[in-house]
Amino acid sequence: MQNRYAIEQLIEAGEWISQKGWVPATGGNFSAKTDSGFVVTASGHDKGQLTAEHFLQFDIHGQIESGAGKPSAETDLHLSLYQLDDQATCVLHTHSVAATVLSRFITTDTLMITGYEMQKSLTGVASHEETIQIAIFDNDQDIERLAEKVTARYQHSPLYHGILIRGHGLYAWGRSPAETRRHLEGLEFLFACELERIKLEASL
Numbered sequence: 001m002q003n004r005y006a007i008e009q010l011i012e013a014g015e016w017i018s019q020k021g022w023v024p025a026t027g028g029n030f031s032a033k034t035d036s037g038f039v040v041t042a043s044g045h046d047k048g049q050l051t052a053e054h055f056l057q058f059d060i061h062g063q064i065e066s067g068a069g070k071p072s073a074e075t076d077l078h079l080s081l082y083q084l085d086d087q088a089t090c091v092l093h094t095h096s097v098a099a100t101v102l103s104r105f106i107t108t109d110t111l112m113i114t115g116y117e118m119q120k121s122l123t124g125v126a127s128h129e130e131t132i133q134i135a136i137f138d139n140d141q142d143i144e145r146l147a148e149k150v151t152a153r154y155q156h157s158p159l160y161h162g163i164l165i166r167g168h169g170l171y172a173w174g175r176s177p178a179e180t181r182r183h184l185e186g187l188e189f190l191f192a193c194e195l196e197r198i199k200l201e202a203s204l
């Protein structure tokens with residue numbers, strides 16, 4: 001992807017994600033692969049109101065090539081996902097209520113989802129009868145350490161579509177910005193359904 005096109009795609013994704021209410025305050029960060037590495041959002045901005053100045057260019061080894069300001073505090077996670085999945089070209093990180101609460105409610109290291117037609121919004125999933133497994137990692141302010149945990153788990157068994165960080169949010173990825181948006185929207189829908197189901201079951 002050309003640098004300018006990648007940035008345009010991420011600005012548009014940010015407006016859409018913000019309208020959905022998935023990046024409150026300054027939460028979330030986005031990146032996309034480019035011809036020389038990847039672009040990532042700068043830290044501390046409203047991700048629904050991004051302009052081209054809010055991006056930094058990194059090479060694929062994680063060295064800043066250009067851009068002003070401070071890179072996202074979570075750049076290491078984006079870098080690790082690109083290094084692990086060579087098909088990934090876009091990573092969108094969000095802070096929805098559903099992802100935040102559900103990842104706290106589930107105390108194990110995996111969220112299992114089955115029974116929903118919308119599972120088929122995820123590439124490679126063909127039936128509601130399949131079980132989607134979304135890895136959950138405990139939140140950590142040391143993002144390098146968190147990225148190492150994601151890497152270790154991925155190397156043991158590959159991760160698909162997205163991961164949850166407990167009490168924090170979702171990282172979704174895909175082979176294009178459009179596929180990443182589909183994975184993000186599909187996963188957010190499934191998380192919201194699971195949260196509703198759990199609440200209903202508790203009230204019976």
Ligand SMILES: CSCCC(=O)C(=O)COP(=O)(O)O
Pocket residue numbers: 025026027028029041042043044045071072073074093
């Ligand atoms: C109130 S947002 C806390 C930091 C965070 O989790 C996030 O996604 C945004 O961090 P960034 O440095 O990318 O702005």
Ligand SMILES: [Zn+2]
Pocket residue numbers: 027028029074093094095168169
């Ligand atoms: Zn975050």
